[in-house]
Amino acid sequence: MNWEQLLSLKRFGDTNKRLRKEQDETRLGFEVDYDRIIFSSEFRSLQDKTQVVPLSKTDFVHTRLTHSLEVSVVARTLGRKVGAKLLEKYPHLNTVHGYQANDFGAIVAAAALAHDIGNPPFGHSGEKAIGGFFKDGAGRVFKPLMTSEEYQDLCHFEGNANGFKILTESREGRAGGLRLSYATLGAFMKYPKESLPKKPTTHIADKKYGFFQSEKEVFIDVAQELGLMSTGKNGSVSFSRHPLAYLVEAADDICYTIIDFEDGINLGLIEEAYALEYLINLVRDSINSGKYQQLSNTQDRISYLRALAINTLINEAVDMFLKHETDILNNTFEHALMDKCKYQAQIKDIIDISIIRIYQSKxxxxxxxxxxxxxxxxxxxxxxxxxxxxxxxxxxxxxxxxxxxxxxxxxxxxxxxxxxxxxxxxxxxxxxxxxxxxxxxxxxxxx
Known part of the structure; x- marks a missing residue:
């Protein structure tokens, strides 16, 4: 894969190539992507969708909307930091084609903003409820009327694939859905494969699937335009990840790890004493002990630790991406960035306690x-x-x-x-x- 192709500004229906050096610097195409997502009705509905605690009426607990906005902020920083280093490594991207570090930030921010747009009501339990209806419930009656792949789409309803449908599905008066740039769609596609076969390899890109059969042709068009590597076997449709999808994933991993933990403490599901104990190895080099001691309430103390922890993990994710960039371009890096970082053990400890105290709470x-x-x-x-x-x-x-x-x-x-x-x-x-x-x-x- 090569970066010039991966940064394609093409949109659905384009007949001419969009060149970066001809873009209006006051409103770049990648920034238009962000605007189109944030003004969409589908994004707006995230304000009343579950992040951790379903139907919560507590104002400081995150919804899908606040979570998506925060992931987008982290993603923008990741993209800009990585972009600056990539332009140093591949100067022709700037001198010949006109790409800037902020372009990488805009692409990753837009994709991250949309990363949960396909999630049904009630969080991941909503996905399971839809899937269970067709796999074990009344929906089984439709199985003989579908192909194996179509039935699998329904039996394991996937929010990521549904998000791709929302972003790209044509309907009367709205051809191509939101008509996002192909670069942003590529960064959005964490699992660039169809629903079958399930987990054909241990590669992180094969963990789930990223498009329904109804969007198969659109997906292939985007993947081929971006120059993603075909990885499917025996006629199945599967591609390598867009490299920037790793940064979208990292932004999400960072936010839900730290912020769900923060929500659990603010809700009283996790004792505040755990905060410093579990975060100390993330904030040890940046915490100002005097400032921390001056903070008089739980929310302010947790907020301060959260900000420091996220900053630490951002820098670690950038280092991991740059270290493995060649392998990522060759589709030989098979892990999520945060799963192989030096803070892996600390992240696991935080997630483990969040599962017990929050996700499995009554x-x-x-x-x-x-x-x-x-x-x-x-x-x-x-x-x-x-x-x-x-x-x-x-x-x-x-x-x-x-x-x-x-x-x-x-x-x-x-x-x-x-x-x-x-x-x-x-x-x-x-x-x-x-x-x-x-x-x-x-x-x-x-x-």
Whole structure:
């Protein structure tokens, strides 16, 4: 892979090559990507979607929106720091093509801003609820009507693949979705493969999958434009990662490791005493003990430690990327950056306590149960309508359900898979609160 191709400014539908040196410096194409994401309705719905604690009413606990904004800030710094070093190593990127260090920051920031845009309501339990409905629930009835890959898309519904669908899916009046640059789409694609085969290798890029069958052609077009390496075997579609996807992943890893830990302390799920104990090896070289002692409340003390810890991990991620940049370009670096950094043990300790005290807390589990029930009810109603429509046995209730759906949801596709994907995509875009309201309406409540 080469950086000139990887930094492609191409957008869906372009017939002419976009050159970096011809860009308007006051509003670069990569910055337009950020703007388009942040003004999208799908991004806006993240303000009421779970990050850690579902349906939390506490103002200092992160939602998907605040998490995405913070990941984007970290990602921008990572991109700029890496970009500056890469331009020193490959000066022609600047002197011949006009790329700047901030371009790398803008690409990674935009991709990071969108990294959770495909996540359904109620966090990862929402993904599992959708998948479980088709794998073990009423949705099994559709299995004979789909290919193995299509059925796998539904049985293991993946927020990353759904995000790619949201960013690229064409609909009337909006060809190419948000029409982001291919460089940003490449950085967004953490798992550049289809749903089958599952985990064909131990490479981090094969851990999950990154596109549904409905976006297969679009995905291949983006991958080929960027010069990603084809890695698929026996006809399967799989590519190497875009190098900047490693930085998006690192920004996410840094933020959820440190900030979920911070949320757990602020919620009282983790004792404050653990904060310094678990973070000391990350902040030892930067902490001002006098300043720390002067902070009078838990939130301020944890906030100070969090800022120092994130800065330490940013610098470590940059060093790791630059150390392994050649291997990354050759697709031979098989790990997440933070999984092989010198703070790996400290990160693991923080994640382990967060799993026990936060992710498996009674409050989280109880609310995830609610999320399962809500999503199962919504899927049950909508997929039954799809089934009846497919067999020509629509009921009066089905007709009302069809009328209740927004115009953006199309259930007139020839293939049941496409209709089912439309419904899953629609439900995935709902906020936690909106999903609960719709569930209540279908149950005859809140009238």
């Amino acid at each position: 409050e989280v589990i109880d609310k995830e149960i609610v999320g399962y029930e809500v999503i199962n009810k919504l899927l049950g109603v909508y997929t039954k309508t799809i089934e009846n429509k497919h067999h020509g046995t629509l009921t009066n209730f089905d007709a009302l359900i069809l009328k209740s759906l927004p115009d953006t949801v199309c259930l007139d596709h020839d293939k049941p898979y496409d209709n089912l994907m439309s419904v899953c995509n629609y439900i995935s875009k709902l906020s936690d609160g909106k999903a609960k309201d719709m569930h209540a309406k279908l149950m005859g409540q809140n009238l």
